[in-house]
Amino acid sequence: xxxxxxxxxxxxxxxxxxxxxxxxxxxxxxKVIVAVAVNNTKEPLFTLEERVDMLQTVLKGEPRIEITAxxxxxxxFARTRKATVVIRGLRAVSDFDYESQMALMNRxxxxxxxxxxxxPALHLTYLSSSLVREIARLHGDVSTLVHPAVGAALKRRLxx
Ligand code: ADP
Numbered sequence: 099x100x101x102x103x104x105x106x107x108x109x110x111x112x113x114x115x116x117x118x119x120x121x122x123x124x125x126x127x128x129k130v131i132v133a134v135a136v137n138n139t140k141e142p143l144f145t146l147e148e149r150v151d152m153l154q155t156v157l158k159g160e161p162r163i164e165i166t167a168x169x170x171x172x173x174x175f176a177r178t179r180k181a182t183v184v185i186r187g188l189r190a191v192s193d194f195d196y197e198s199q200m201a202l203m204n205r206x207x208x209x210x211x212x213x214x215x216x217x218p219a220l221h222l223t224y225l226s227s228s229l230v231r232e233i234a235r236l237h238g239d240v241s242t243l244v245h246p247a248v249g250a251a252l253k254r255r256l257x258x
Pocket of ligand 1: 106108109110113114116119185186187188189193201205217218222223224225226227
């Protein structure tokens with residue numbers, strides 16, 4: 099049986115924290131589908147296409163990873179793709195409330211779907227896309243937080 103997981107998120111933009119979680123999940127799963135959420139309550143900094151492209155650049159050369167846009171319910175997407183696991187990253191206790199609510203709701207919608215929480219490397223624990231966007235907006239150095247291609251994209255969007 100092929101174990102297929104979905105790692106959903108906004109990835110606005112993908113950070114080294116996301117990369118860390120994806121690489122850890124490959125140790126557990128046969129295939130990981132990185133699903134970039136279309137629906138965003140907030141206006142994203144990068145378009146859906148840009149976010150998908152950056153993930154493709156950052157994760158190239160790994161045949162067990164697929165990157166795709168996700169428009170609609172995660173539970174339905176998982177069912178159609180025969181995925182039985184949702185991967186989410188847990189950084190601090192503050193992530194827990196929202197994440198447990200989502201996990202229970204997804205189980206309600208698709209009982210065979212299990213959510214697996216992974217913890218990143220310690221030095222990536224305080225990293226989030228919103229923090230990266232904030233630092234880049236203020237022209238700070240993000241080279242230890244994101245892949246060089248993402249750093250370049252941030253510079254193009256927000257200035258050096
Ligand atoms: P969302 O808007 O769905 O939270 P994100 O792109 O912000 O999308 O995050 C996707 C997932 O990756 C979430 O489970 C989030 O907790 C996790 N994540 C984000 N940054 C990190 C990090 N630095 N370390 C571990 N997990 C992370």
